[in-house]
Amino acid sequence: MKPETERIFERSPLPWTILRATQFHGFVPAVISALDRLPVVVAPKDLLQPIDVGEVADCTAELALAEPAGRAPDIGGPEMRTFADLAGAYFEAPDGEGGS
Numbered sequence: 001m002k003p004e005t006e007r008i009f010e011r012s013p014l015p016w017t018i019l020r021a022t023q024f025h026g027f028v029p030a031v032i033s034a035l036d037r038l039p040v041v042v043a044p045k046d047l048l049q050p051i052d053v054g055e056v057a058d059c060t061a062e063l064a065l066a067e068p069a070g071r072a073p074d075i076g077g078p079e080m081r082t083f084a085d086l087a088g089a090y091f092e093a094p095d096g097e098g099g100s
Contacts, residue, residue: 015068021056022049022076028086043084050086051077 009016027050056075063072 010070017063017066017069017072019056019060019063019072020074021059022051022074024053024056025050025077026053028083028090031083032087032090043082043087046083047080048083048086049076049080051075 006018009018028048059072059075063069
């Protein structure tokens with residue numbers, strides 16, 4: 001639905017700015033929590049590039065205070081990692097929560 005929503009804004013006469021960001025760091029623990037209820041867990045093979053929610057908030061605030069920019073440059077975290085790698089880091093963290 002996101003791409004269709006973006007197209008609606010792009011076709012509208014209103015000024016707009018669209019910022020795309022990769023997954024937030026909390027995405028992996030949320031998925032692990034949902035998958036943990038299943039008897040067998042299959043890790044997605046997709047690469048993820050988690051980003052801190054604060055970084056996205058800062059960028060969003062800057063864009064909101066500026067003139068409409070149309071499609072802003074996409075932002076993402078500094079590393080691309082597999083879900084399995086991030087999940088492993090999550091479980092290896094000393095407190096058992098969030099190792100990425």
